[in-house]
Each structure stands twice: as C-alpha cells, then as structure tokens.
Amino acid sequence: MISIKNLVKTYDSLTAIDNVNLDIYDNEVFGLLGPNGAGKTTLIHILATLIKPTTGSASVNGYDIVKESSKVRSSIGIVFQAPSSDDMLTGYENLKLHSLLYAVPIHAREKRINDVLELVGLTDRKNHQVKKYSGGMRRRLEIARGLLHKPKVMFLDEPTLGLDPNSREIMWKYIDRLVKDEKVTLILTTHYMEEADFLCNRIGIIDKGKIIALDSPSRLKESLGGEIIKIELKNKEESMKTFVESILKPYDFVHKVEVNDEENVVIVYVDNASRNLPTILKAIDNNVKSVDFRSPTLNDVFLKYTGRHIMAQQEDHAEGGFMERYAQYENK
C-alpha cells in the first residue's frame, strides 16, 4: 500500500528524515513510535504530498508522491496533529465543505456525511459550531472528515495528543471501530507506548529520522528476551552478585542476567516469570531482600535501541475556541 525507498529530507543543516526504507501493507494498522522531533510528522507530511522529499521516492496506493500528487491526495485521508476544522462552521458544514473538495458524488454525499458522523458519535452535535466542541470531539470530527471520501489510506498524526486519559480511551475505541468498519490502511504516529501497543499490528520505532526497529509490538517486546525480574539482594558484597549470576545462567528459561553496578540489584530476563520465579528464588536461597517482575514495555524496547527513554512531550491542549487558541498562540 505504501512503499518508501531511501527517503531523505534535509532542512539546511538538519536531517529530518534519514534514508528511510519502509513498506506498509494493505489493511495494516501501522504505528510510527518515537519521541518529539523524531521525524514522524515530517514523514507523514511527505507521504501526504505536503512536503517534497530531498531525495528518494515513495508511493502511496500505487501513486508516486511527487509525480502523481493529486491522485495520492484523492486516495488518502489525514488527521493533523492540531485540529484543522473551521471553528466558525458547524460540524456538518465542515464535512460538507470537504465532501465538495474531495468530489464525493452528489447522490452519495448526505448519506456519507451522516455515516461518518455516526461512526465518530457526533450525530447529535452536527449542527453545533465547532468552537463549542471539546478537544476530543474536535479530533473525532477530523477523523470523520478524513473518512468522507472513503480513502484507501488514513494518516493519524498524534490522534490523542493533549486529550485527558478518559477521552483518549474513547478515541481508541473509535479508531478501533473505524479499522473494522471502513477497512482502511491506517498509519498513526504517537509517542504514547500504550497507544501503539493497543492499536497497532506493526510498529516502526523512529528516532532522529531513522527507523531503528520494525516489528509487531509483541515481537519487539519478545526480542528483549522474555519478562524482567528485578532481584534486590541482602548481601552487599560484589562477589554475591557474580555468584547469583553464575547460579542462574545455566537454567534454560533464563535469557540474560544483568548485574547492576550501583545497587545490589540483579536483573534477570526470563520466559514465563510467574511460573519460574519460585525456582529462581529457591536457587539463590536466602539472599533475596525484594523481588519485582514485569513484562517489558515498548519503552524498554526504545531504551534498548537508543539508550534513552521516550521523553514525555509537552502537552498541547487543543480545547476551546478561537480566542483560546489565539491566547495559546500569544503564549508561544
């Protein structure tokens, strides 16, 4: 569905996209996960033909993004990071506007508008001006707008940025539903690990313009080697740690033992931690002060590849009307 070859985008001295090669398949929910400034939005903008790549090529739905940009545009839907509907118009009017811009056939127009409104749960608010919508409703309207012309590919750029946890979960439900109902290939960017984990079949971890890992969320996590057990030892001697390491290494369910230098902590990567924990504790006898175990998260994956955590991005609240947004602009 999407094929990206040796794509590079540079701004003066900055390399925003650094030789990306990527294929995204039909009916996939693909997540681009990465910290702020990693190049996610730039990549989406290039695929949506809003920016031209410096070198390299890409095709969306079989059309070249540079030579056949108009056809690309007709076949994609896009939801930008910041809501872009007109505040002064109602939800319905915004959809009508875009159905004309995308040349949705006249006979299908009204039904299609009603269908997408229903899909995102805004039917009863369709005649209200968008400036009276909450942040979550605005995002949902954007999704409805993106779906109007039945695109083959849908881009969602940080669909839940700035939403409170409750609205975020509602949003996930709607995204999940649109994948099932509309049968689109979905590409979403996010820096929320849980979001990528929950929604995506496949994830590309992107950092500094490069795709550094690419697989399904579960396989990415498995690649770390099972679950993570953190054992704090009573004995503070250094030799104790190496002793524990030598005891645990031989077990076939143990993948890796990491000895932490600063504290008297040993980190063990194992399969099936809940079953094998008693064996481990028995083996190292009475030296255990405390035990903690958890499944690896995508953050651990990110940490493994970059040595850094995905930083929490400054939340950008999209609530409010024109004047609130103006005030925000003034603050920047």
Place this chain on the structure above:
Amino acid sequence: MLREVLWKDMLNMKINKNFIEIELGKLYAIWLREFKVFLREKSRIVASTFTPLLWLFVLGAGFGTIATNPSAISGTGQIASGGGPGIDYQKFIFPGIVSMSIIFSSVFFGSYIIWDRKFDFLKSVMVAPVSRTTIFIGKTFGGMTTSLMQAAILLVVGLFLGIHYTPFSIVLIVVIILFLSFALTSLGLAIGSYMESLEGFQLIVSFVVFPLYFLSGALFPLNNLPPWLSILTALDPATYAVDALRNTMVGITGKNPFVLDIGILLGYVIVLGTIGMLSFRRMKAV
C-alpha cells in the same frame, strides 16, 4: 510531444462529464466557507461598517466647514468647479469612503490566510485534491463578496446624503467595486502567502492599507498636487476606482475620463491577480 499531452488532457476532460461540475463544486465550497464565516463574525461586520461611517460623518462634517468656504483654504477649487459652489465635502468624499471600505476589507480579507494557516485550516484544504488556482479564485470571490456587501451598506447610507442612483449607475458602481476588490484581495493574498507569522499583520496595515487609502485621492482632489505626490497617487490602483466612482456617483469628472479609469483598473486586476496566483502556487503548505 507537449501538444499531444495537452490534447490527451483535454480529451480526458471531455470524457469526464462531471469535470467542470466538480471544479465548480470545489470553488463553491471555498467561497461558501468565506461567506458563512463573514456572516457569523458579527463584530467584524459592525466594526468594518462603523469605521467608514466615522470617517464620512466626523471627518466629512469637520473638513466640510473648510471646504464649503473656499476662502478658508486654497486648493478646493476642484470641488467648487466640479459641482458648482453647492456640492458639499461629504458628497465629495463619499465615493472615497466607499473605496476605503473596499481597500480595508479586501486587503484584510486576503491577508487573513495567515490565520487560516495558523489554525491549520489552510493545510486541510491544501491536502485535498484541489488546485492552488481553485483555492485562490475561491478566496478572491469570497473577498469580492464581502467587499460588495459592506459597500452595499454604505451605498444605502449614500441615499441620505443625496446621492442619486440609476439602474445603469448601480451596474457601473458594482463593476468598479468588484474590480478594485479583486485586485486588492489578490494583493492581500499575495502578501499573506509570504508571511509566516501574525506579527507582520500590523506592517500590512501601516505600509499597505493606509498608503493605498490616503494616496487614492479619497479625501482630496488630485489636481494641483506636488509632483512627488502625483506620481504616488498615479501608482495606487484605488485612485482609479475613486475617480471612476466619483464620476458615476456625484458626476464630478475627475482626473481621467471614466473609460481610462476602468481600463487601468482592469490592468491592475490582471497584474495583481497574476501575482497573487503565482504567489499562492509557490506558497509552502506547511
């Protein structure tokens, strides 16, 4: 080779019966949005109607005391000679005030795309399969509509000042208004397409809107001006609209014959329209 490609494109257009209908639909959508937003921003309508009235009545009445008494100040001979000693200053500046309203609303309208860009609305239009030219024309039509509506309010006020309209003069007035607003909306869109932040908006007011207004001869006759000022007024497209409107509304034959005014105005429509369209096409989407 090129000819073959063009011919093929034209054939495709013919085959696609809905082509024109679809393009008109897109144009209509962009225009309709502008029109609805204009109608809903009540404060904008009130403010943009009130300011010209303030100029007309306060300035018109104030300066009128000088202008109707030729001995008080020299250089008002044009007023006296054009309409005889009876024509008052308010009537004289009325066409200028109508032009002022068009200058302000058109240039502001055009440069409002900075806001559209700020709030990403422009991005959402540009990612749609719509050509830049269509967006540009839709926008200018929107600007022309809003200018015409605001001018219409003033034209009604003109009745109370004793301006007489005939069906023919109304047609001419509408044509002049549409020409001027098309040219200046294009200018505003061209400037707006180059500006990335709202800070520049004040610069437009100071360096574009007010010079266009003051140099147009809206408030004073253009005869007997110092040469440097004459040159500047001759460069201002609004000058020709003021001159033509004055001719049509109050019967003062100004600096140029009516047909020449219209011709030059049309020239500005073409030149500024082209500049606007080209600027719009090279504008960055994000």
